[in-house]
Amino acid sequence: MAFMMICLLAAGALSACSTKASSDGTITMRLAHNQSETHPVHKSLTEFARLTEEKTNGEVKIQLYPNGQLGAEREVIELTQTGAVDLSKVSASALESFSEVYSLFSLPYLFDGRDHYYRVMNSSTVNGIYESTEEIGFRGLTFYDGGSRNFYTKNKPIMHPDDLNGMKIRVQPSATSIRMIELMGGSPTPMSFGEVYTALQQGVIDGSENNETALTDNNHGEVAKEYSYSEHAMVPDILIMNQAKWDVLNEEQKQAINEAARESSAFHKVVWEEAIEKSIEDSKEKGVTFSTPDKEPFQKAVRPLHKEFAEKVSTAEYYKEIREAAEKE
Ligand code: GCU
Structure with missing residues (x-):
């Protein structure tokens, strides 16, 4: 070392x-x-x-x-x-x-x-x-x-973007993730992954967003008991x-x-x-509750971001190709 x-x-x-x-x-x-x-x-x-x-x-x-x-x-x-x-x-x-x-x-x-x-x-x-x-x-x-990313908090399911109001949500250090939480009505708190467990435990943040392995492999499920499938990103x-x-x-x-x-x-x-x-099974045993909100209000909240990405020079072409691929099949 x-x-x-x-x-x-x-x-x-x-x-x-x-x-x-x-x-x-x-x-x-x-x-x-x-x-x-x-x-x-x-x-x-x-x-x-x-x-x-x-x-x-x-x-x-x-x-x-x-x-x-x-x-x-x-x-x-x-x-x-x-x-x-x-x-x-x-x-x-x-x-x-x-x-x-x-x-x-x-x-x-x-x-x-x-x-x-x-x-x-x-x-x-x-x-x-x-x-x-x-x-x-x-x-x-x-x-x-990396699966889908979903919200998890200590004790409140996120069933609608309004539920994020006044909540400090950890995001990755990424300008787009910060904008996402702002558009949904929460307060974004960027920090590196290794700091999230302590931040949750000490109340520095109210929640975070990640795939299910964060609950188990990183032990966030010991502190966060509500996991809500907004499925807002697949990073x-x-x-x-x-x-x-x-x-x-x-x-x-x-x-x-x-x-x-x-x-x-x-x-x-x-x-x-x-x-x-396995993560879902283990988390349930440790008292984590999984909820499935309607995704439509979350999608509606972030629509302005899609418009930006479709127009920004650095992303426009890729965005178009990726979205067109959704129509195929
Ligand atoms: C996922 C991802 C990590 C990342 C983490 C995060 O777990 O696999 O590479 O660090 O999310 O939210 O920071």
Whole structure:
């Protein structure tokens, strides 16, 4: 740990610390993320590491650094940009302050449902987004399903946007998420994920919004007992990689990593479904109540945001493609 911190802090030596090329030509890369080892995302990233090693015949190895030990998402994106960390898994919402195009994924009700979401996430539209950040130092490799995001509070179900009135709701540090809560009538409180449990417990916030694993893997369900399915967003997790580290790989290695990324995303789809079922079951046992509000008033409240995204230069084209994909099938 001490070695790691020295590595990360010594600015001049940043790159040298992260990727280790040994004398036999093997490359070892570091991958950071903020979930625990029991979280489905960690399992899928472990699968990504295994597949990468297998498909490169052991030439590329990946070491995982879970639990936010290398920093909160904002920090690890910066570390991935400079190359101090080779890869990281972060929420698409956290990427919004680095590249505006990622704000799309925080747009409430962008997706009509899981089919639409998967169709778009596996399409060339999203590949274009992954490559659009090359110039700022990183590229996207794949996504991991982050389910739907819903409101949860200590003791009050959110059945209508009016219920958010006067409530401090934690959001990710994302301008779009902040606007969403404002439009719905609540008071947005941006903070990093690792701070949410204590903030809930101490009453700094009244509620938050996330998928069901936050209740169990992050223990928020110990404090928050009301979970309401507004299903206002489906924000994917994105696996990003330092661009310079990518550029030095040979074509076979790049192809192997791309395949490993894609296959681990498909693996995740299955692991995710099982994890959500289990999270709901465990949360119910711990006294969490699940409610299903009518989504229409929530959708109506955020309509102005859709208009903005359809017009903004950075998102207009992608927005159009994504919404058109909803009409197909
Ligand atoms: C999800 C996501 C995390 C993110 C978190 C958050 O759990 O998978 O990457 O940090 O939401 O709300 O901050």
